[in-house]
Amino acid sequence: MVDFxxxxxxxxAFGLGALGTGIAQSRIGAAGxxxxxxxxxxxxxxxxxxxxxxxxxxxxxxxxxMIMIMLV
Amino acid sequence: xxxxxxxxxxxxxxxxxxxxxxxxxxxxKPDIDSLIAELEKTTYREELDKAGVLYSGIHRxxxxxxxxxxxxxxxxxxxxxxxxxxxxxxxxxxxWDVQNIKTILRGKKIQENPSEILDxxxxxxxxxxxxxxxxxKQPDVxxxxxxxxxxxxxxxxxxxxxxxxxxxxxxxxxxxxxxxxFYYQDALSRLKSGESDDARILKNILVTExxxxxIKTVLxxxxxxxxxxxxxxxxxxxxxxxxxxxxxxIMKAGTIDGALKHLEHxxxxxxxxxxxxxxVAEKISAFEKELERYLVKKAVSLFIGDPLSIAIPIAYxxxxxxxxxxxxxxxxxxxxxxxxxxxxxxxxxx
Numbered sequence: 001m002v003d004f005x006x007x008x009x010x011x012x013a014f015g016l017g018a019l020g021t022g023i024a025q026s027r028i029g030a031a032g033x034x035x036x037x038x039x040x041x042x043x044x045x046x047x048x049x050x051x052x053x054x055x056x057x058x059x060x061x062x063x064x065x066m067i068m069i070m071l072v
Numbered sequence: 073x074x075x076x077x078x079x080x081x082x083x084x085x086x087x088x089x090x091x092x093x094x095x096x097x098x099x100x101k102p103d104i105d106s107l108i109a110e111l112e113k114t115t116y117r118e119e120l121d122k123a124g125v126l127y128s129g130i131h132r133x134x135x136x137x138x139x140x141x142x143x144x145x146x147x148x149x150x151x152x153x154x155x156x157x158x159x160x161x162x163x164x165x166x167x168w169d170v171q172n173i174k175t176i177l178r179g180k181k182i183q184e185n186p187s188e189i190l191d192x193x194x195x196x197x198x199x200x201x202x203x204x205x206x207x208x209k210q211p212d213v214x215x216x217x218x219x220x221x222x223x224x225x226x227x228x229x230x231x232x233x234x235x236x237x238x239x240x241x242x243x244x245x246x247x248x249x250x251x252x253x254f255y256y257q258d259a260l261s262r263l264k265s266g267e268s269d270d271a272r273i274l275k276n277i278l279v280t281e282x283x284x285x286x287i288k289t290v291l292x293x294x295x296x297x298x299x300x301x302x303x304x305x306x307x308x309x310x311x312x313x314x315x316x317x318x319x320x321x322i323m324k325a326g327t328i329d330g331a332l333k334h335l336e337h338x339x340x341x342x343x344x345x346x347x348x349x350x351x352v353a354e355k356i357s358a359f360e361k362e363l364e365r366y367l368v369k370k371a372v373s374l375f376i377g378d379p380l381s382i383a384i385p386i387a388y389x390x391x392x393x394x395x396x397x398x399x400x401x402x403x404x405x406x407x408x409x410x411x412x413x414x415x416x417x418x419x420x421x422x
Contacts, residue, residue, distance in 0.1 A: 034076070
């Protein structure tokens, strides 16, 4: 019998990480757009700040990969 | 309301406000021309250039900073267009409508030159420059009120209701008080329906303004030995802490010193620390200045409040207004060669 628990666990690890990243980036992105509208010289810094929540989804991806490797 | 975008933008605008060290540089300038040259290095450059076509000297500064203030307020309002937040911010900007109407009424009462009156106005509220120019052209107080009523401006209501008393006594305070009371009552009633954090923040500032106005009225009434019943007419209702009963009990103290004792253990106890010589000489202006500073500081300190609320736009509006007031004070002091110590005392430091 196939154990669906492991792929579902991997899916949750990746999906919730992506959701968290999305929520964080939407807020930071909006604030970043506001800042750049007034101070275009802040563009580089804003790109970095918007990218920081990406770590969440990367972490989720790593955890999901480790779970999937357990399958093999 | 998407506060993340708006408030980040406003905070970026805040970073362009003049800091203390720049104000020091302005104070140290020897004359108006060097003051203008220094201001041209800031965001005021555009308006100074435009004003430079028609005006020179202090008039150039006055016109430029006024236009810049109005433009800034319009920018903030445009960012917040739509919904409850816009109506809340309009409530704050309406205080300039009230201030402008009062200035026009005062000007008309003493039959001041229309252009002189216009110079003193700040068209930051709903009454724009064209409307104010038209009001200033009116021949007398009655005509100003009639024109406001014709346009359907809500502030014509208290003025019309109290005009008879004004025409009998000639006391403009009657109309000014009616206007203030109407503004605060209207603003508080509009906020009553909203239970949001934004409404709470705005109400807090409005109540502080009401308290400060009432404390000023109490101190002035004590100094001028005005009867308690007469003074009570000029108290603005709406503050939960300083209601009619409490204000009356402060009035009953009969002396400035006694009134100050009543203010101990309240948020306004800082005025009890004002030097004794001001109390003995009954110099109310010193108390008024401290109270106004407290209001400005309280409003500007909202910058460190909730970053995703109306606190940031309100704080910015007050910070900008303070900056413009300080530049105006410095410019005027340069013209009449006020000593530096007195100039510094006149500035509002935040």
